[in-house]
Amino acid sequence: MSLNRQSLIEEIKLVGNKIEEKKYDIAREMAEDRDSDTDQALEIRVKIVHIIADSFDQGQDSEIMDxxxxxGKMTGELAITYGVALDESLKSVSNIRVILGKNLEEIxxxxxxxxxTVFEVTRKIDRLLDQAVYAYSTTYVKSYKEIIDKAKEDFLTLSAPVVPILDGIAVLPIIGGxxxxxxxVLxxxxxxxxxxxxLSHLFIxxxxxxxxxTMVAHYIFKIIQSLELVGVxxxxxxxxxxxxxxxVTLGINFSQVKTYSTMQQALSRHMTSEILIK
Structure with missing residues (x-):
């Protein structure tokens, strides 16, 4: 015989109350390595159990999803901060489902x-954990991408050093593609x-x-033209x-630019020229 709506609501609320009472015990069960568990990690797990327990109170669906x-966002950022691999941390979600399922069975x-009641509670738990995984994963990937982009930006900056050699003269060595x-950046x-x-002169x-x-030659020519516009x-x-x-084959005109086969040759020729003496 099916429950009436009010009875179903009361049973669901009872499940929430029982989970709330046991939230610390449930959170401790979730730890994969209890010996190395920390208070911070425990509180993070307690928080998700608490949110799930609150979800069984009617009329708070939008707030609970928020x-x-x-x-999920918070734990995703923490995982990046502490260098936790995405696949490893996602395994813990499966563990949460298992532990909650076991406690739900006992209740x-x-x-x-x-x-x-079992079906309704299970659906709620699955929906919440799926949302937690989604928020966690997207935040993790976004934060990871930001770190990679920042590292790339730093690398590009470091890969374009302008080295002064005399007053008004510097060298820009370009290495790699x-x-x-x-x-x-260059x-x-x-x-x-x-x-x-x-600077009055820049040796590239x-x-x-x-x-x-063609592309590289075009970029080099663009740098030369831009520098000429500012008097370099x-x-x-x-x-x-x-x-x-x-x-020569590409047809890009470097005829107005002094070119040398080696940096030593370029410096030795120009260090004694009238242009640089001035």
């Missing part, structure tokens, strides 16, 4: 609750450092660039024969 979402048997992101760094150091060393294709003369060094041949 709270479980915030819990149902002890209080002789109806099958309707050049893509759109790195080209932007351009911004060259312009910023030229202004800050009041290409000896560490393995491949010069550019000298290209480290032009290997195959790189020179590629530039």
């Amino acid at each position: 709270r479980i979402t915030e819990w 149902v048997q002890t209080n002789k609750l109806s099958i309707e 050049i893509d759109t992101d790195r080209a932007d 351009l911004q760094t060259a312009l910023r450092e030229s202004a800050q150091r009041d 060393d290409l000896s560490g660039v393995a491949v010069v294709d 003369r550019t000298v290209l060094a480290g032009i290997r024969p195959e790189v020179a041949q590629t530039m």
Whole structure:
């Protein structure tokens, strides 16, 4: 015989009360390694059990979903902070389901609750845990991406050092490949450092660039043009024969730019020139 609506509500509320009473015991059961468990980790688990217990009180669905979402975001950020792998932390969600299921079974048997109550409570728990996993995963991935992007930005910045050698003269060594992101960093760094150091000449060393294709040559030409607009003369060094041949083949006009096969050659020629003496 099916329960009437009021009886179902009362039984569901009873389950919530019992879970609330046992929340610390349930949270301790969830620990995969109790010997290394911390008070902070325990309180985080207690919080989700508390939210689930509160969900069995009627009329709070939207508030409960907001709270479980915030819990998921918080734990996702903490996982990134403490270097917890995503797959490892998601395993704990399965453990939460198992422990809650075990406690729910005991509550149902002890209080002789109806099958309707079991189904309703199970649906609520699954919905909340699914939302927690979603919030946790999206926050984790977003935070991880932000860290990767920041690391990439730092790397690109460090990979574009402007090294002063004399008053008004500096060298920009380029090592490795050049893509759109790195080209932007090289351009911004060259312009910023030229202004800050009041440069008149900037030597760009290409000896560490393995491949010069149309895109790379275009970026280099763009940097040269931009520097000329702010009054900085550019000298290209480290032009290997195959790189020179590629530039000629691509049809990009570097005729107005001084080019040398090695940085040593470029410096020795220009250190005694009238332009640099002035």
